[in-house]
Amino acid sequence: MKSLRIIFAGTPEFASAHLQAMLDSQHQVIAVYTQPDRPAGRGQKLMPSPVKSLAAQHNIPVYQPKSLRTEEAQKELASLNADLMVVVAYGLILPQVVLDTPELGCINVHGSILPRWRGAAPIQRAIEAGDTESGVTIMQMDAGLDTGDMLLKAFCPIHPDDTASQLHDRLITVGKPALIQALDAIASNQLQPEKQDDSQACYAHKMSKEEAILDWQRPAQALDRQIRAFNPWPVAITSLDDTKIRIWEAIALKESTGEQPGTLISADKDGLDIACSEGTLRIKRLQLAGSRAMTVQELLNSKKAMFSTGKQFS
Incomplete structure (x- = not known):
């Protein structure tokens, strides 16, 4: 050879x-x-x-x-x-x-x-x-x-x-x-x-930052795949009270709640549960602007009021 x-x-x-x-x-x-x-x-x-x-x-x-x-x-x-x-x-x-x-x-x-x-x-x-x-x-x-x-x-x-x-x-x-x-x-x-x-x-086709925005009208399983596909770049993003939040890790739950898609159903040490068109997305790790990525438990220790149930993600 x-x-x-x-x-x-x-x-x-x-x-x-x-x-x-x-x-x-x-x-x-x-x-x-x-x-x-x-x-x-x-x-x-x-x-x-x-x-x-x-x-x-x-x-x-x-x-x-x-x-x-x-x-x-x-x-x-x-x-x-x-x-x-x-x-x-x-x-x-x-x-x-x-x-x-x-x-x-x-x-x-x-x-x-x-x-x-x-x-x-x-x-x-x-x-x-x-x-x-x-x-x-x-x-x-x-x-x-x-x-x-x-x-x-x-x-x-x-x-x-x-x-x-x-x-x-x-x-x-x-x-x-x-x-x-x-x-x-x-x-x-x-x-x-x-x-x-x-x-x-x-x-x-190439990834773009515009594609990174989560659409809560989609099924939870599709959003879970989007979040994983966009990690480490450009990282999936959503908004709460006009605050941009980057989502690093989440899991799709089969259970549907009947709530309007984007509604925060619960917030505890296990994660943020958000209603989707089908199923529920549980966010496990996220990042606020100007801060590092952290677990939901870490964030709730200092920002619990921000994540009260019933709030709407967009």
């Missing part, structure tokens, strides 16, 4: 974990592509991506073009003479000329079992939809959005109480060995590409 010369393209923590797996393998990462540094924190200081930081630790050349559509960027990439390009949550579109540049093309590590969730937020959308299974697909990239031939799949469960953060970490656990297995098979010419069934595809 030959050692592949690989360009790695990725940006967030999910990508850096897969880069580390490649660095620990027999294959050679000859260059890293990542998004330009972004301002972060209160001081809005320019910060490198997790992938850039890891590459710097290993003295790997880092390229940060704003686009790969320019002739200059394409020539620079071609000069690296890579066998393969591995793309993991990079954030830039690869034009056809780039897809065709490495001898073996470009492959992508995608955080769902394709073709179920194509697009930018497969982890969150799977939880929001109530899926019970997810995984990672290694695919050969083409000009479409996550439409390329599938090379290898690694499955994992979605537990009933999973947040997006927890599923993200589980997908890293299954994704890293799957990527190395795929690279080894590519180096040995042992993979059999599988076409996707486009009729089974759903689009996992």
